[in-house]
Each structure stands twice: as C-alpha cells, then as structure tokens.
Amino acid sequence: MNSGLIFDVKRYAINDGPGIRITFFFKGCSLNCAWCHNPESISKDIQKMYSADKCIGCGTCVDECPKTALTLTERGIITNSELCNMCGICAEVCPTGAIEMSGRMETVDDIMKMIENEQIFFDQSGGGVTFSGGEPILHYDVLIDLLDKCGERGIHRTVDTAGLVGTEKLLEVAKRTDLFLYDLKMIDEDKHKRWTDVSNKKILENLQKLSKTGAEINIRIPLIKGVNTDDENIVKTAEYVSSLAGKKKKVNLLPYHNIAQKKYTKLGEEYDESGMGEPGKELIDSIVAKFNEYEIEVVVGG
C-alpha cells in the first residue's frame, strides 16, 4: 500500500482553491525559502517539535526514553540528537503535547477516507481536496494514486506546487489535476538562489510547459518586502505571467507575515528574518496596480 509522509491536515481550508476544502500537507520540499511559514515542511524526514511553553517539566519523557537521549533542564527538555533515533515514544507519553512528532505516514486508503468524510462540504460549496506541502509532487506515486482515486469519485483536485520537479512527472500530475496553485517567488535567478537555495530556471520552464497543456493555473506569489517587492521583479513577473500560454492566469498575492518564529524555535532551528519585511498596504496596492496594467487579475490573499 502506498503511503506518504503528511505533516498536517487542514479541514475547512478556505484559501487553497474553490469552496471548502481539505488540504493535505506533504513533508519534504525542493526549495528552502528563507521566509517559509512551515519550516517543518522542508525536511523529508519525521522531525521532533518541542514547545517549551507547553512543557510542565514532569520528566515523563526523560524516564520513558529508551535511548536516554533526553534531559530536563531549566530551559525545558533538551534532546541529544546523537542518541535520539526519532522513535517518537517521548511524544506519545508527553501529557501536554509539548513534544510532537512532525510527520506521520498515511496510507492512500486512510487519506481517501479522510477526504470522503468531507464530501458534504464539497457538495455544498463546490470544494474538494488540495494537496500541498512541502512539495506534493515529491511524493509522486502516492499523489498519482490519490489523484486517480479522487478523479474516480468526482472530487475536485487542487495541487499546490513550487514547480521544482521533473517535467514529466508534473505533466502526468496535470492529467489528473483540476487546478494548480503554482508558487512563483521571483524572476531573477541569482536572487532566487540566494533566498531559496535553488535556481528558478526549471520552475519557470515547467510553468511554461504546464501552461501549454491548458491546465487551470493560479499563480501564487509571496510578497516579502526587501526580497521580491521591487519594481523590477514585479514588472518582470507580470511580463512573464502575461507571456504564458493558455487562459490568462489569476495571481494570488500572499503578503508575508512574520509569524513563523515560534515554529522555528519548536524545531530547534534558527530563524533569521533579517532583510525580510511585511509589505504595507500602500506597497501592496501599488503592486496590484502594476499587475493590473498587464490586465492580470490579482487577488490579495488565498
């Protein structure tokens, strides 16, 4: 049975495509964006998350850890990563949920059950399922299986991708997808490398190829002041979007909010927000106006 590593399931998801949706977040991403809101989505492995504010210092995890990898300190629980084998017992026994394992293997059958359970909301709202991540296409076999099964049941399928995947795979996915949410960070390759660790060449090419198939695509652009809100990038982006084949693409602008700090702390990772800022209303309005000059339909949010 096919299984995929899921780190979150969102019901009543209203910003991931039409209607009321259920969104599955696959773990593992091909990009490493500095502003990522879901840092736990990046690694393709199960990770441990620890919230010191939930911890009551009972020490249950310390006692139960088979590898004696945990220590209770004044700052909370500290994990010796050399001893820890990520077995997850600490999360299981933690009475407050201060320790959680991010990522669990879910079978296609179980995922389908969860999806079908939401049928009433799809029926009433014209909603469906959204596969997001991380990068869902990294879980290609599972994704294809899920998309086929949803297709058989007439469930609307949305795939949220960052586009850095094999072109063949992307086009196979496209045959089974009703709507793509395609993330576009910025046009300049060097900057892209600097902020996401990877080149955007393939991402841009894939989007062009995908557009030629006639696929329904909404382009999602995170707006991070100091990163991609400069005139040059906006103009280039608008030009690029206008040049895409097929139906005119709708653009969703997602203004950056600095809310991820807590999640990084939970993962025991550093979060460097230097150089990144929240765009103000004026800036957002001027960007919307620019896109409008290219006759591109723009929605702020979702």
Added chain:
Amino acid sequence: MFEKINSHNEVPAREAKAEGNYYNSSKPAIDPGMNERIQKLRKISYETEPSISIERALHLTEFYKANYGKYSIPVLRAMSFLDHCKKKTIYIGEGELIVGERGPSPKTIPTFPELTCHSVEDLNTLNDRELQKYHVSEDDINTYAEEVIPYWEGKTQRERIFDHVPKEWKAAYEAGIFTEFMEQRAPGHTALDGEIYKKGMLDYKIEISEHLASLDYMNDKEATDKADELKAMDIACDAAILFAERHAEQAEKFALEEDNPKRKEELKKIAEVCRWVPAKAPRNFWEAIQMYWFVHLGTITELNGWDAMNPGHFDQHLAPFYEKEIEENNLTRDEAKELLSCFWIKVNNHPAPPKVGVTAKESGTYNDFTNINIGGLKRDGSDGTNEVSYIMLEIIEELHVLQPGNSIHISAKTPDKFLKAGVKVIRQGHGYPSVFNPDIYIQEMIRQGKSIEDAREGGCSGCIEVGAFGKEAYLLTGYLNVPKILEVTLNNGIDPVTGKTVGIETGDPKNFKSFEELYSAFLKQLNFIVDLKIQVSNYIDRMFAKYAPAPFLSVVINDCISKGKDYYDGGPRYNTSYIQCCGLGTVTDSLAAIKKHVYENQKIDMPKLLEAVSNNFKGEEVLRQTIMNKTPFFGNDDDYADNIAVTVYNDLLDAIDGRPNIKDGGKYHLNMLSTTCHIYFGKVLGATPNGRLAGKSISDGTSPSHGADTHGPSAVIKSLSKLDQVKSGGTLLNQRFLPSLLKRDEDIKKLGSLIRSYFTLGGHHIQFNIVDTATLLAAQKCPEDYKDLLVRMAGYSDYFNDMNADLQQEVIERTENDAF
C-alpha cells in the same frame, strides 16, 4: 487547554466603535440609524439606563385589596389588567412613529409582585449590583415597603412554590442540579402566527361571545370555569382597545400643541392608527406594526412571561401590507424601513424584568429574548423570504442594538442570496443573526404531533426552542446540570461540593467493574432527578392555571377561545414542556476519559482519578494533562467520543421525552439550550474527570467543551450531526471565528456553504461570534472603548461589558477557529 488563551493577533481586528457596513460614518451622526429620527430614538434607547417602575405594582395591589374574592380569578386578573391600562402613564416620545411603553417611559420596567414580591433588600440589590442593575429610587422603595410588600406577603407564586416542594427537590435545587424557571417569571416562550393581522380585538370579542353563548351547562362540568375564562378574555380585549385609545387621545392632544407641521401630521396619523388597531384588523404596514406592538405590550404587561413576546415570522406577516402599499405607491421602501426601525428600537426599550437569585444566574442579561424569525418557510411550504426580510437584515446591521434578537431561517428552499445577506450581517460580529434550519425543526414539531402547516408556521423563540407559533404553549421548565448528575453518581448520591445527599445511592464507583456498570448508575441518578423535576413542574403549572391565568395572551393563541381555557390551562392547540439539558460536551468528555483511561488502558485507576477530581487535580497536573491531551473528546468527528455523546443524548431523550405534563395531552420534550446557565452550573460543580477544574464553566448547549474541539468547524459539525436532532426541541451550537476568516466575499459564500452542510446533515441551529481574542481582551481592559461590543452568548447576544467576569472568560475560552 481549558485555561490557555491562544491568540494569533495582538491587535484587535475590530476597532473600537467600528460600525456596520450600511452605516455611513461620514455623515454627521448622532447615533447609528438611517436618519436623524432613528438616530435620536436609538440614542435614547441605548443610553437610558434600566429602572424599576412601581406603577403597575401599586395599581395591582390596590385592585387586589379592593376586589379579591369578588370575582373569579381569571376575571379578577382581567379587570386588574383593564384597571392598569386605564390608569397607567401614557408615553409618546418625540419623533416616535410606533408608540407604547410597558412602563411610564423607555427602559422602565414594572414589577410583578403577584409572582415574586421583591423585598426591600432585593430592591436595594437591584439598585446596587454591578451588572444588570435596575435603578429604583429611595422613595419608591419606601412606597413599595408600605403599600406593596405587606399585602403580598405569603400570597405570591414564588412562596406557593417553595412552600410546596419536597425536601429532595429542594436539596437538588440548592445543589444546582437543576433550576426552576417559574419561580420569578411566568411560563411563556410564546410567539404569534399571522392571525392578528386579519382580526382585531372586536372580532375576537364576537368569537368570545359566540363561545360563551354555546357553553353547555347541562353536560359540561367545566362550563362555569370556561365562562369565567371567556369573560376574562373579553375584558382583556377591552383593556387593549382602551390602552390604544388613550394613546390616540394623547397624540391628538400633542398634535394640537405641536408647531412643526410635519410632526403635527405624524401625531394625527399616530392617533388615527391607534383608533384603528388593535380594535380592528390593520389595513396597512404602519397599522400592522402598531397592531403587533400593542399585543406585545399587552402580553408583557399582563404578566412577565419568559422571553417577553415574539411576532414570529414578522417578515412574512408584514409582506402582504408592504407589497400592496408599494404597488399602490402609498409607501416607499425607506418609509417602511423607518417604521420597522422604530419598532426595533421599541423592543430595545424593554429590558427583561429584573431577576434575582439563581434565576438571575441562569439568565444574567437585560435581553428579554424576543427573537424575530426572518426567512423560513410559509404555511404552504414555499419559501418565505421577501423584501421585508432584507429590510430587516439592513436594520439589524445598521442599528446593532441588544434587542430584539433575530435569526435567519435557512431551508433548502431558501435562496442563496438571502443566506449571503444574512452571513454579511453575521460578519459584523454582533453575534446575530443566529441561523436555524426549518427543514429540521418542522420535522421536530411533526414528531411532537403538530400538523405540517402548523409546524411550518412555527419556528424558534427565545434562544433555540421550537414551537408552533400562535398555537402553542411551549414552556421551558428549567435547566438540568447533566455533569453534576455524573458527579453525584461518582459520589454515590452525595454532592461533594456541599457534602449533602442530593441523589440516590447507586453504588460506590470504586467497585464498578466496567464502564457499563458506571453508566447504568448514572442513568439511575438521571431518572431519579428527572422525576423530581417533573413532579414539581407539574405542580407549578397548576399554580399558574389557578392563580395567574393570562386571559389577554389567551385571546391571541389558538385554540384558547374555542376551548374556553386559559393559555396556562391547556387552552392552546399544543402544550409542550421542555427540560433544558446542559453540559453534553462536559459529560461526554468526562465519560470518555473514564472509559479510556480507567477501563480500557487501565493507566489510571478509579480511586486515583476520584481523588484527583475531589482535590481539584491539585498535585496531579500530569494526570490532568494526560486526560486533556490523550482523550478523544467530543467535537472532533471522532466516533469514540461522539458515540458516547449520542448515547447520553438518547438517554436524556428517553428520560424526558413523552412524559405527560398533565395539560390536555401535553408532553415533556428534550431541549439542549443553556442560556447563561452553563456558567452557574459550572460554579456549583467540582472538578470533572475531563480535566475541567472546579468552578469553571461547563460546555454550552450542544457545543463541544471549551478548547476540546481541535479539528476545525467542519469536524464539529460532523460530530454534532451524529445526534438525532429531530428528536429534540432544539440544540445549540456556538462557533467562534476570527474576523480574518470572513474578509473576502468568497469567504461569506464559504461560511454559507458550511451552514448549508450542517443543515443538510440535520443540524437545528448554529450561531457565530466573529471576534478575535485580542478584541475581547482589549474590551476587558478598556470597557469604555468597546461599549457597543455585542457578543453571542447562548441563544442571544449581549453587550460584552454587561457580562460578568465569568461569562466574559467563557466567551474568551471558546475555541477560536482559524483556518490558515
């Protein structure tokens, strides 16, 4: 989990004094409202503080002193009502179009000493208490002490009730296992159908005289009683006509003195309207509203029945008048809206009669629960929405006043356009309108034995309780503290909070070998308590039939005239008594915790759990956290917990549903509302096995426990839909959403779809608070800046600042839904 406040936003999403969509703040405005008249009237209504008027009590006492014993009780009551209508102060305020007040001026509330005679101490409490304060002057207190109190000593309903009740009842009542609705206020929950728009009081008088003439004294032993009741109804009709005519006289007098020609005409028009209604059936939109308003005032002056009075499907009743006059060019949309706005403000002028003691706790609000039903179905089953429905939504959003409460009724036949308009008002975050599902409540009523047409014409009054409007007495008798019954079971019949015996011995839970054994002990306690409750409720019912009949109310409720019987004596076509069960979430989660950890995992043994609970989890935080985080709780679409909820719900139904209420074939039915009683019930409850600490609120209505629902609103809806809601007379689901979830137009559509989904699955009711925690916290800190912050309690909205700290905390702790 229960105490923690999670907030994503530091900055309140709703700015202080933010206004509704329709309200144009750029105009120089006195107050919200469509024009200067409405703004001024709203301002008076909003700013006037409630006070007590002793006028009614003085008239009543004087009348009883002089006449008690001369007439039958119904006739005495009707004559006393007539006497008061003859003497009471008439108020016509500046700029008013719809006229009439229960007291001598807006927001003055009479007392009802025949039911509960407030002591000097009570009056001082009302004057001094911090919340739900009612001003009463020193002079009035002295007059009350001299004229009113001495006469009523030992003769009030409240004394009759408390003198009668068995000691087991008293013990359970004092422990907070249940409350008693009728100890200070008369039974009510009454709404009207469309009859008063087709018949005037003179028509009713003809009907009454025909029935009087046809009484069969030869064979019917009740004929004499019926004659007394019918005579009383006839007098009550005269009282209402007289009351209106006194307004006409006043208006004519003011018209003579008035210099402003426009106002002069208005006053003349008011006089004309008041000469016509309620004596005769209304001919136009204005008269129709004034007709209802006089009937409303008559009902709430005659007695202080719960939930005031309710026009029912007011939009449907007004539509024919509106459509005809628009067609004939005698009325503009704005004129209609202005008249309706005047009506809205009239209702807001009438806070609930003052309550004290436990009753003040179970219903701690100024709101008197008039609930305007908007939309829904017509008697013939077709869609009932019309232009008046939309005008009403506009007024609700524009005025955002405390009263009247209002609800939109969304059948599968209701157009999306109306749902969308309703959700837009919900988005404003005043906690209304609430949303009801006619397709389900019609089934509820048919199951209770109503005809399909009567059921369609029915709806919800008060909070969420259903009834056949204009044809039914559906009385709430009191709340049942279901988690408390579990607590008593876990203590073998003893209330651990007071140490007193309040239940029966059902065995020491430490010896129970299985969950089933524990559960069957719980059921034994439950049935014992329900029996106690019903015995006394039936007694109280008879006390009202005998000592406090309501002949005026009986005129307008079918079939009191044809039966010759009072509203309280089985006169209505249908007679229902409800017992309102509180805390389904708390009791379900507690049972789930015991089942899971004591009997299945066996990780916690019963003595340890009981000890931890009795010590309020002191020193047992690990245990408490384990329970809270490792137990499947109700509201997450998890069958483990949901099945327990279904079992408890079905057993509550078994214990209550179908028990006779000794009124003309009437029966008891289950109801699941809580008003503010979940706070009071929490106060008298120790810690519970679900990890809830002693004194904390229990869950409200059929909502999940605070913070227990962690899978979003669609999961909550799925859980709730597992209850066979058709078998109750109402369930209540509270949902709190962050304003950011309703920012865009498409979000409104999606919330509409969520509502449709719940209703397709069989949900009865859902209501929303669209407010973030930051706003609530800010309002607690700076109440002055958030004077107009209305929030949804349980079946009605209330000003956040009028709520006590416990209630405020309860709203803050409700799960904040955030789908991002």
